[in-house]
Amino acid sequence: MNWLQLLSHKRPGETNTIAHDQTRSRFDQDYDRIIFSHPFRKLQDKTQVFPLPEDDFVHTRLTHSLEVAVVGRSLAKNAGTHLLEKYPELRKSGYTIHDFGGIVGAACLAHDLGNPxxxxxxxxxxxxxxxxxxxGQFFKEKVSAKEWKDLxxxxxxxxxLRILNGKGNGGLKLTFATLGxxxxxxxxxxxxxxxxxxxxxxxxxxxxxxxLFHEMANEMELIPVGENKWCRHPLAFLVEAADDICYHIIDLEDGCRLxxxxxxxxxxxxxxxxxxSYSEEKVQKIPSQNERLGTLRALAINQLIKECSDAFIEHEEHMLDGSFDTDLTSLIPSAPAMKKIIDLSIEKIYRSKIVLEKxxxxxxxxxxxxxxxxxxxYAKYFDNPLPKHQSVLRLLPEEFEVQLKSAESVYEALQIVIDFISGLTDSHAVRLYKTIKGYRLPV
Structure with a gap:
């Protein structure tokens, strides 16, 4: 693989070559499109770890995604500084460290959009x-084997990926580099x-x-490793590292605050x-525990960014030839400490009563x-609906009804249902459940 192809700023379906704009690049546009999108806004009421939190400091999917984007942008700029020196043709083509930051930052913003x-x-x-x-098993005979595997x-x-490339959501149409x-x-x-x-x-x-994925892989010349599978885009390793850093450190911080x-x-x-860089004396001078936590978290994340950036630079050539395929956080000097954090989090946080009840x-x-x-x-579009089916379908937003009318198969219709269910916020899902079960009737 080569970086000029991997940094493609073309969008799916485009055939003409678009000049790279340094003032407001297409990667900046990707970032902005995600920020203003409806699916992104709904992350503010989706569980990260702790359900429907009342504590200001506990993270939702939205705050988590924003923080991952900040960390990812820093990782990418560090990597981009090295890559621009190593490959002069990138600078000649107009790329800057901000392009690396824009790509990874946008991908990080979007990394949890598909979570239900x-x-x-x-x-x-x-x-x-x-x-x-x-x-649910009733549908097995109504779809192909590959479609059943999806379901x-x-x-x-x-x-x-489906959300980012759907017909709805304002037509995000992100660049191939960001999708990669x-x-x-x-x-x-x-x-x-x-x-x-x-x-x-x-x-x-x-x-x-x-x-779409074949078009993306061909445009960026991703290395195939079998039928319908390829090597990762190298920048995906930075997105993964940013997510790993944040959920290791931030979940621990939230667990402490609770x-x-x-x-x-x-x-x-x-x-x-x-x-x-740690100083017990300086920590003790900080007046409140919340402030101490925030300071320690910032110092730890800064160190992890440095270590993961170094690991990316060390293994970049092997990423390009497809021989590297592991997570960066497992290779850094802080890996043993990260392992201790995740083991503790599993025991004390992810298996806590409040999380298990959720x-x-x-x-x-x-x-x-x-x-x-x-x-x-299924009853309405492929069989004979009963009055109760009609009542349930009236609860669907208009845009989903429009999509269902043009669905050409059971698989396509079920995917639209999954789009709706997985796109609900926690609060909306609970309200809808109570409505359907008859626990929440208007008086």
Missing amino acids: PFGHSGEDSISSFFLTNEK TTFEGNAQG AFTKYPLSSSCEKEKGRKSQKKFGYYQCNSQ GLVPFETVKELLAEIIGD EAGGYEVIDNLIEAFSTAV
């Missing part, structure tokens, strides 16, 4: 409906996964986006990352919603 309400329990619930629910393995990354950096898993759901390849841990696109992890424990873990409740809400809407949609 209630986090991972929402993902599991959508898949389980088709796998284990009798009404039974809902994946937030693939859903995100966004795609951590460049393969379809039906591909066999190779053990040991981080880029094949999950999948990155549904069958409905297959043509009293799930003692401050002294957090301080020791972050001090291990900060290293020689997951159990979210599972029930999503399962009931997808059953109600998928059954009603």
